[in-house]
Amino acid sequence: MKRRNPLLRWSATVWSAAVVSGLALCTPATAAPSYEGADDHYAGSQIEKYEGVAGAPNVEYTASDQVLGHDVSGHQGAVDWTAAAKAGAKFVYVKATEGTGFVNPQFAQQYNGSYQAGITRGSYHFARPDVSDGATQANYFLAHGGGWSKDGKTLPGAVDMEYNPYGETCYGKDPAGMVAWVKSFSDTYRARTGRLPTIYTSTSWWKRCTGNSAALGANPLWLARYNTQIGELPAGWHSQAIWQFADAGSLPGDQNWLNGPLTSLRNLAIG
Template identity: 50%
Template sequence: MRIPILRFRGRSRPFLTGALTCLLLFLSGPPAASDTTGGAPVRGSAYMGIGVLAHDGESGEPPPDPRASQTEGVDVSSHQRDVDWPSLWKSGTKWAYTKATEGTSYTNPYFAQQYDGSFDVGMVRGAYHFATPDTAGGAAQADWFVQHGGGWSNDARTLPGALDMEWNPYGDSCYGKSKSGMVSWIRDFLERYRSRTGRNAVIYTATNWWIECTGDYAGFGATNPLWIARYASTAGTLPAGWTSYTMWQYTSSGPTVGDHDRFNGSQDGLRKFATGDAPDAKALRAPGSGTASRS
């Protein structure tokens, strides 16, 4: 196969190089979440599940069967850009979480389209914060999150903010924290979030990360709903302190399309959870999952 050569009269080599580079970038779609040297991802480019996919991966099991007792959802970030919310709604997706912030400097440039767009089609929506405990304290990151879309309102359509705790895509798995230091960081975030919004934040995590980086700390299960990440046909064994999950991310499609999730209850239960009328984690059972018996 011969590749056609484009000739531009009167143009310099730098111009041609730049034009061809732009053309290639356009044809290749959104840039990958990595720096120009092929090293670690660019700060701010992390998305929910990036570390889970890299460390736990896919189980190879088929996805779970649909359950009438559970409600389908999706999580998105800037990688999805402008989301086709009407199509997702028609396909049965009834709730969504959008990445709002990371650390204390990043905000999602597509947040308004994603957060407001999901609301406009009828979904119950929420925002999440990708934690980077190596860059700033937990309270400071909670403040940044609340100030940039992570707040909560009692309108039956807004979910409490979610704290994304997973393997560090930029370096050390536990962000250079000891197990006790990580627990303290998480506690600082959760306490500040509750003081700012009146709601307990959801904790998104994977069991293996929780064991590795917190020592399987059990102290948050009584107050903070669990969003478990496991790409398999069951949610598996949960972190210590939780006997059930509130939400489950059961597939990861990487940065190209939104990940699929389930709320462990009906659509009516989802709205009650949004208002705070429903108990957090303890009233929700986890069909097909293991329970945490560790203390």
């Protein structure tokens, strides 16, 4: 029987290992998600960019039928909450997180400071469906300020669904994939807090990226529309809980009206 040269066998083994090692070294690593500019990604920052501003509301509301509030992010820096309360602010949503890699550096001052000034507060998450699934981001949000308590002064957390500031409008997802992502976030948040999260979006984005799905109609709607009227709502909702109608005004941050009197604000907070 002819015996194989052990030196040749050893050389072949070393060569195979070297090839595998070389392939591993040449395989490009997956790039980490970008969070460049995340401090300036606030609720409506991309909606204004893509949809524009077509006027201010042409309706006069009073405290008996609409409640004035606003939303802030790290973009505003530290906020004078005493002044905001004196200017009429009754509620605020504060950006807490983005994706799974960014926490608002001003969150503690904004979230706790508003509460101490007697303003009903809630927190929101800037969604990044391109970096991880909805459940993962709901848990990240909850771990960094997105919780809820039944104290009558804390709003349910909100998820900000709007145009992708980093690339493709719908974060590379088709309508079915986007609906599944939002449902995953919503279901996870509800399982851990007992509350459905508020969904922030615009009708145009919702139509484009979810196919105008009616699947999330049980969640409170925070509608973004910078126009004279609220206009068409996304499918599944018969009314909005909150209307974000302007990106600036007498209060810090964006301007919002809660749809109803102060009792509605308390109802939204308590659930």
